[in-house]
Amino acid sequence: MATTLGDAMFTLGLIVNPFAGLGGPLGMKGSDNLDPAGIKDQDIGRSSARAMRCLERIADKANDKITVFGFAGLMAGQWQGGDNAMLAGLPFCSVGSVDNPYQSTALDTQRAAITLVNKGVDLLLFVGGDGTARDILSAVGTKVPCLGVPAGVKMHSGVYAVSPESAADIVVALIAGGLVALCEQEVRDIDEVAFRAGQVRSAHFGEMLVPSIGGFLQHVKAGGREQEELVLADIADDVVESMSMDTQYLIGPGSTTAAVMLRLGLENTLLGFDAILNNTLIGRDLNALALEKLLDNHQGPVMVIITAIGGQGHILGRGNQQLTPAIIQKIGRENFTVIATKTKISELQGRPLLVDSNDAELDRAWEGYIPVLTGYRDVVMYKVSASGE
Template sequence: MFKLGIIVNPLAGLGGPAALKGSDGEAAASALAAGFEQRAGPRMQRALQVLSPLKDRIQLIAFEGAMGSDVAADWPIQLVGRPATQPSTAQDTVDAAGALRQAGCDLILFAGGDGTARDIFRALGSDLPVLGLPAGVKMHSGVYAVSPESAAEIVAAMARGEWVDVDTEEVRDIDEAAFREGRVSTRYYGELLVPQLGRYLQVTKVSGREVEELAVADIAAEVVELMEDDTLYIIGPGSTTAGIMVDLGLDNTLLGIDAVCGGRQLGKDLSAHALEKLCQEHAGEVVIIVTAIGGQGHILGRGNQQISPAVIRRAGPQNLWVVATKTKLTELDSRPLLVDTNDRELDLAMEGYVRVITGYRNSVLYRVSCSGE
């Protein structure tokens, strides 16, 4: 039997749709109070659903409750403890990782963000293979699969006894307080041992702002020229999209989501609920404008979880505008652009090719995937 330990950080990712830039401190409690739903547990369930045909090969081991057994109701499970507090804390994650190591797990699969990765590194160092199932707001580290299903594919290969390489990957996290003020300050914490299989694993985020100012200005000029007065535009985070707001002469939330219609800014740093309300009230078309995360290629599901599946469906796949410099696309080294909206059906529907605006009167078709393949 392949011994798979699972850890769920139930609060991970709550701050994303709430436009809180993270879930540390009081952010998770604020998001829960505002009615935003937990994300990590359902995403772990998606992975376990893919793994269900291998129940006869996999022994599941976990903490009791929301950190583990609650998401694996259909699985035989070995319990090795329970969280000391409700809701669970960072120390509970550390304790769970230690208990799973004591239980002799072959791999620990965890659902969370960079803060969760830090806690697991604190408990394990690089002694035991772990794999991150992306569920947080901040996922700059290189320890995550590109989606819950991709994580399951890696686990399945290991459970079947296939040849899977392991290597160390960086654990990085940002200062959330600085992030909420529009500054990205990342710190290296160490390295975890992570299984490697094809393109199922996301790479470490490339930090820093876009320096190709002329290319960004050309992209902005093209987008502004294409804009219609009666269309609602949802502008995602990033320095490339910031160039569009500069061209429009509007204030920009570099790391948040803004809304524009008829040359006017209808909202700044909007939450998922606020965006959904704007979409419901708007009678015309809705267009979503996003850029790709440098090095990773994610266009939805990393740093812009405020753009919820409901907002994406309201706009429609044809009204997703992707903007990126050719340098940024070249750095992907032929890897696809990635979507991970927390809605598997929607992710699959978005696979294919999307037009990427790369300059003035210049665009390319680029492949979109939800699995990294």
């Protein structure tokens, strides 16, 4: 069943490498250099079957809360991700197809990945091995969270779930509002020619942003609760260490954001916006007009640090209405950093973070999944909604 972009809150990009795992039975120690013409019917099926194991589990637990995006039709003579998604009973939206369905190459994987990122998917799920991970990395880098379903011969990279089912569980946890950590994991691969000669040469090619099911990973005490003061200090350390010169920072209301100002040793407006440039306070308790003037007079990058209202989960439209729809649009969603403790996120009990800017179209554009900084170098993915659903 086909659908259109925006019909489901969680959007999953899907790529299935039809060659993944075929080199093992052929004694090739990998599948990077397989010739499509040499593949026999009995060789086909490993990657598709493992994709189905993952997708059927997702469909069983979250069918009405997800839409799958990907290429439709054949790739290297095998059905691509779209057909697997529909066979699993998941809503699917096609974003293209390969030019030559019987002579597919790594370029098709890369083109599919770029297309899916441009569509704004929340997560890119790919089925393959280390070669597939390298193709995805070269195409999208860290622009979107990615997660691998293991199907290859070589599995040196840290971007793969331990099984198709565990990959599905991570996706389901994301949809359910669980604490899903987002961290950089290595993409590694070996030289297949050297490996066939008995030499193992593993190389590092970069990092992907990868979700994994997490919990309270730092500063816990009996009962598994965070020590808030310590966690706020960790969050503040991360924010301050990430600050760049000549970038204008707008620090929003709240005790969580106040920790950032404390870390900088600057005076803080607990219920208002303060502006920082090159570690200097250049504006205090700014209203909408003052914010607009500040933005007009600044030529460099702008970043906004905001937090969620405890218990409610609002990140826009409650307590920070100095940010008008026009200001939010001018700054851009990608230039907002949301910070919150994991305790605050957990207290939402799976409910989404909320946006209510007084502009319905803008609020809808914010829907999806965003990274939330929850500690020092500790980020989780969490859903955002305009309706609270």
